[in-house]
Amino acid sequence: MTEVWQNQIRRALLALAPIxxxxxxxxxxxxxxxxxxxxxxxxxxxxxxxxxxxxxxxLVIWVSLATCAAGLLVTFTAGQWNIGVEGQIVLGAIxxxxxxxxxxxxxxxxxxxxxxxxxxxxxxxWGLLVGLLKIYGRVHEIFGGLGLNFVATxxxxxxxxxxxxxxxxxxxxxxxxxxxxxxxxxxxxxxxSILSIVIALVIVSAVSLSLRGTVWGLQLKAxxxxxxxxxxxxxxxxxxxxxxxxxxxxxxGLVGAYLVVGVHHRLVPSISSGYGFxxxxxxxxxxxxxxxxxxxxxxxxxxxIGSTALQLDLQLDASLGGVLQSAIVLAVVLMQGVRERYLxxxxxxx
Amino acid sequence: xxxxxxxxxxxxxxxxxxxxxxxxxxxxxxxxxxNLSVEGTMLLSAMTGFAVAYTTGSxxxxxxxxxxxxxxxxxxxxxxxxTLKRDQxxxxxxLTLMLGELSSFLGVPFVRVPGPAVQPLPIPVLKDLPxxxxxxxxxxxxxxxxxxxxxxxxWWFYKTQPGLKLRGVxxxxxxxxxxxxxxxxxxxxxxxxxGALIGLGGAAYSLHVKLGWSHRHTAGFGWIALAIVxxxxxxxxxxxxxxxxxxxxxxxxxxxxxLVPGLPVQVFPLLPFPLMILTLIxxxxxxxxxxxxxxxxxxxRALMGILRSNPPAALGTHFEP
Numbered sequence: 001m002t003e004v005w006q007n008q009i010r011r012a013l014l015a016l017a018p019i020x021x022x023x024x025x026x027x028x029x030x031x032x033x034x035x036x037x038x039x040x041x042x043x044x045x046x047x048x049x050x051x052x053x054x055x056x057x058x059l060v061i062w063v064s065l066a067t068c069a070a071g072l073l074v075t076f077t078a079g080q081w082n083i084g085v086e087g088q089i090v091l092g093a094i095x096x097x098x099x100x101x102x103x104x105x106x107x108x109x110x111x112x113x114x115x116x117x118x119x120x121x122x123x124x125x126w127g128l129l130v131g132l133l134k135i136y137g138r139v140h141e142i143f144g145g146l147g148l149n150f151v152a153t154x155x156x157x158x159x160x161x162x163x164x165x166x167x168x169x170x171x172x173x174x175x176x177x178x179x180x181x182x183x184x185x186x187x188x189x190x191x192x193s194i195l196s197i198v199i200a201l202v203i204v205s206a207v208s209l210s211l212r213g214t215v216w217g218l219q220l221k222a223x224x225x226x227x228x229x230x231x232x233x234x235x236x237x238x239x240x241x242x243x244x245x246x247x248x249x250x251x252x253g254l255v256g257a258y259l260v261v262g263v264h265h266r267l268v269p270s271i272s273s274g275y276g277f278x279x280x281x282x283x284x285x286x287x288x289x290x291x292x293x294x295x296x297x298x299x300x301x302x303x304x305i306g307s308t309a310l311q312l313d314l315q316l317d318a319s320l321g322g323v324l325q326s327a328i329v330l331a332v333v334l335m336q337g338v339r340e341r342y343l344x345x346x347x348x349x350x
Numbered sequence: 351x352x353x354x355x356x357x358x359x360x361x362x363x364x365x366x367x368x369x370x371x372x373x374x375x376x377x378x379x380x381x382x383x384x385n386l387s388v389e390g391t392m393l394l395s396a397m398t399g400f401a402v403a404y405t406t407g408s409x410x411x412x413x414x415x416x417x418x419x420x421x422x423x424x425x426x427x428x429x430x431x432x433t434l435k436r437d438q439x440x441x442x443x444x445l446t447l448m449l450g451e452l453s454s455f456l457g458v459p460f461v462r463v464p465g466p467a468v469q470p471l472p473i474p475v476l477k478d479l480p481x482x483x484x485x486x487x488x489x490x491x492x493x494x495x496x497x498x499x500x501x502x503x504x505w506w507f508y509k510t511q512p513g514l515k516l517r518g519v520x521x522x523x524x525x526x527x528x529x530x531x532x533x534x535x536x537x538x539x540x541x542x543x544x545g546a547l548i549g550l551g552g553a554a555y556s557l558h559v560k561l562g563w564s565h566r567h568t569a570g571f572g573w574i575a576l577a578i579v580x581x582x583x584x585x586x587x588x589x590x591x592x593x594x595x596x597x598x599x600x601x602x603x604x605x606x607x608x609l610v611p612g613l614p615v616q617v618f619p620l621l622p623f624p625l626m627i628l629t630l631i632x633x634x635x636x637x638x639x640x641x642x643x644x645x646x647x648x649x650x651r652a653l654m655g656i657l658r659s660n661p662p663a664a665l666g667t668h669f670e671p
Contacts, residue, residue, distance in 0.1 A: 142386075
């Protein structure tokens with residue numbers, strides 16, 4: 001009995017160790033910057049959960065992170081590093097804005113679905129390009145994606161300061177704001193749309209189910225584990241890989257469209273806000289388990305909102321939130337290694 | 351002619367950060383370790399280098415601190431991937447995000463503060479040589495250091511015994527191990543040195559090219575350094591060529607700004623990045639293969655040698671004796 005308990009305690013400690021490590025590391029950074037760590041952590045929590053508006057804002061970010069993470073899960077399952085996800089968000093936003101500009105006079109019920117649909121297409125197209133470059137150009141997906149991120153940024157800046165500039169001239173604030181009829185309806189007094197939450201939940205569940213319970217998901221897993229074996233077994237590896245990039249790109253494009261239709265109501269220069277990269281961290285932290293990505297995304301969204309409060313309350317730069325997020329992921333990844341190498345090895349009889 | 355020479359000289363000088371970072375990354379990748387954290391490392395070391403040089407008034411201390419930061423980050427990459435056997439790409443990617451944010455957080459007191467800068471140091475007599483003088487000898491210590499690094503790296507790789515060992519560790523670690531080489535030690539060593547060089551690249555950026563510190567100061571140069579290592583086929587001379595080509599593209603973008611009125615000015619600084627990476631794509635494409643296959647075999651081989659080379663065979667893999 002005692003041995004069981006010892007094991008339980010040991011496992012709990014091991015699970016908590018990375019969090020403690022990350023909090024300790026970030027605390028050290030805070031001391032270095034001359035800020036009180038405990039007060040900072042308190043503000044971080046209150047700043048994200050203190051009021052209804054804050055809690056709604058957390059959910060607004062959660063929609064983007066959870067959707068994007070679901071898509072990334074697909075490419076990770078296929079063994080691909082889709083760093084181009086940032087560019088795929090941007091392209092989704094650009095396509096959605098384009099659709100909105102064309103359908104400016106139409107009622108929202110026509111224009112909004114069209115904007116979202118075109119966002120999906122834009123992201124999927126940009127994702128497909130990464131896959132095509134990988135398969136036919138022999139460009140590692142990290143560099144193809146990276147290159148396309150830069151192209152997407154350049155295109156976005158070009159549109160904002162060029163053809164789509166405001167009548168008063170191109171500014172960093174973005175394109176002209178869309179009329180309210182083209183905004184995604186939100187809860188009164190909040191920026192949150194129930195519909196967006198529902199869609200995100202549907203996507204997360206759909207990805208989770210199809211990766212676990214469909215032939216496609218199983219085949220993707222085979223490609224991700226060992227592409228040569230998968231090929232020899234007769235799987236259409238190239239088509240599977242492309243399908244993963246298309247699905248992930250579509251999810252990212254949806255996020256881009258959501259940021260235009262539901263959040264900013266216009267195209268802005270840094271429309272992706274780093275959500276794509278953040279989602280990669282979320283998937284890494286989840287250990288590639290779909291059901292874990294949603295709650296982790298919620299935590300990350302809360303840290304994002306909480307860290308903006310730090311700027312107002314303690315004059316601390318909001319980038320602290322990003323340090324904390326990535327420190328936790330790094331600590332978890334390293335601790336897994338430590339456990340495998342030093343602790344499990346000792347437990348095993350030799 | 352003199353305007354042209356001056357432009358070339360400034361391209362050589364402005365490319366120093368990418369030369370440092372690109373060659374540093376070449377070094378650890380030739381030993382088999384991908385350090386994907388280059389962008390983050392450069393950001394943090396650019397900030398640290400500037401902050402230390404600003405507070406102590408010593409440029410040398412600034413560069414030393416930046417190199418130490420680079421080596422420390424590389425130590426995390428090495429420990430995580432060589433000792434703990436985690437995914438190198440994952441660790442590097444997480445570090446890139448973390449160090450970028452960290453540099454923003456810790457760098458707040460130094461944003462847009464005027465501070466020290468590397469001063470020019472023309473070399474007497476040599477600087478008066480025709481053409482070569484203004485290009486190579488009318489520069490500053492950081493640029494001279496970048497020139498010497500290119501030569502030292504080339505000599506080390508191809509002309510020394512330890513260099514042979516280094517390449518062996520990256521290509522066939524099992525064979526190197528069988529010959530008595532401590533593969534893990536070698537990989538640790540070169541990852542750390544590579545990281546220190548990437549750190550120097552960061553300081554070269556904030557103390558030599560774009561002076562001072564601001565949020566996201568290195569603006570994607572770290573990613574470009576990573577791409578240029580592939581572009582240069584893991585060869586020091588070709589990597590340097592890639593770095594200068596990128597510098598040339600940036601200079602060209604600035605010149606074009608005045609000549610192409612239709613494009614918004616904000617787009618030009620971004621153009622070299624996709625161009626560089628698209629060139630990489632072209633060099634790797636099957637289409638190039640087809641074009642090359644139309645040429646006589648001798649030309650084919652020569653061009654292939656210049657345009658394409660394969661990554662070190664054991665790049666990114668774990669080694670267990």
